[in-house]
Amino acid sequence: MLIMAAAVKPLLPLSPSPVRLLPSSLPWIPSRPTSTSTTLLPTLRLSERRADVSASVAFNPSGSFDLSLDGDEEDSSKIALPMPPTEGRFEVVIDNDAIRGLDLSPFQVATGITSPLSAEPKDYLERTIGFSINYTREDPGDLRELSDFPDIRLWFVRLDATYPWLPVLLDWRAGELARYAAMLVPHQMNMRMGVVFNPEALELFIMNKVMVVYTWLKKHNVPKPRLKTSDMAKMLGFGIGDDLFNLIDQHPLDPS
Numbered sequence: 001m002l003i004m005a006a007a008v009k010p011l012l013p014l015s016p017s018p019v020r021l022l023p024s025s026l027p028w029i030p031s032r033p034t035s036t037s038t039t040l041l042p043t044l045r046l047s048e049r050r051a052d053v054s055a056s057v058a059f060n061p062s063g064s065f066d067l068s069l070d071g072d073e074e075d076s077s078k079i080a081l082p083m084p085p086t087e088g089r090f091e092v093v094i095d096n097d098a099i100r101g102l103d104l105s106p107f108q109v110a111t112g113i114t115s116p117l118s119a120e121p122k123d124y125l126e127r128t129i130g131f132s133i134n135y136t137r138e139d140p141g142d143l144r145e146l147s148d149f150p151d152i153r154l155w156f157v158r159l160d161a162t163y164p165w166l167p168v169l170l171d172w173r174a175g176e177l178a179r180y181a182a183m184l185v186p187h188q189m190n191m192r193m194g195v196v197f198n199p200e201a202l203e204l205f206i207m208n209k210v211m212v213v214y215t216w217l218k219k220h221n222v223p224k225p226r227l228k229t230s231d232m233a234k235m236l237g238f239g240i241g242d243d244l245f246n247l248i249d250q251h252p253l254d255p256s
Contacts, residue, residue, distance in 0.1 A: 082175035089128045089171050096136055099155045107159060116163055121220050125228070128171040131179070145189060147182035156183035165216040167209050168228065172235050181205060181236060206238050211248055219254070 085091075092110045097103070111129060113119045133146050146152055160166065160180075170176040178195075185205050186198040210229055217225035230240045 083173040085130050085174045086128045086171045089130050089174075090124070091130055091132055093132045093134060094155065095134045099133075099135065099151050102155055102158050104159060104162060107163075113163065119163070119165075119169075121165075121169065121217060121222050124169040125222070128176070129166070129169050130171040130174060130176050145182075145195070147179070147187070147195065148189065153183050156180065160184055164209075164212045168213045168217065168232050172232070177232070177235050202236065203238075206233055206236055209233075210240055210244070214245060214248060215253060 090111045092107045094106050098106050108114050111119075111124070133152065135146060135149070135152060167177055167180055170180055181197070181202070182195050186201045187195045188198075190196050210233055213232060214225055214229040217228055222228065226240075226242070226245050229245075233240050
């Protein structure tokens with residue numbers, strides 16, 4: 001089985017050598033784009049040495065990304081624009097007051113999800129959920145991206161802690177999943193490539209969400225929960241093997 005390893009090119013080096021994502025015993029495989037989701041999925045070019053594959057993962061603030069296996073600088077700069085927001089999606093509008101008060105009521109009112117137990121995934125998977133962040137900077141000259149403001153990130157940390165399965169319901173093709181990840185995963189900004197994630201942190205984020213989302217979808221009898229969960233991971237550049245899902249099934253947990 002081919003195991004996926006990743007080396008991310010940050011502005012400052014994270015380590016002197018490429019960072020391997022997972023030990024060879026875990027069921028990771030390189031992801032490939034599907035015919036129905038080519039706008040945001042990466043295109044992987046396998047090297048001749050299939051036993052030692054490295055990946056350069058680069059995200060931009062709009063949520064699209066490029067991923068190349070040979071570390072080519074020119075390829076890393078080819079960032080596609082996200083698609084327009086899904087028509088009729090649930091739009092969550094948050095402002096400074098909600099953010100600084102860690103107030104989740106704008107999300108609850110917009111989506112109707114008043115508690116983690118009240119959400120039925122089938123009501124949201126097709127329509128999807130997106131965010132509009134109306135954040136007024138104290139300094140108008142502050143050019144940081146929204147994902148660089150600690151108070152905004154803290155609001156999303158609380159949201160994610162309350163609704164840990166939320167990523168599967170987001171408007172992926174409009175870049176909402178990548179933007180959501182940027183709120184929760186350490187990263188650095190690159191003027192050319194956009195947001196470049198810490199590879200180990202991104203790995204842990206993906207693994208956590210795969211386990212949570214797959215279990216939640218199964219609990220609600222959503223058809224093909226493995227496929228839906230795998231598609232979510234592919235949107236962030238990862239492929240998931242059946243062995244991992246089999247392990248989760250062998251030791252089931254009751255999600256909230």
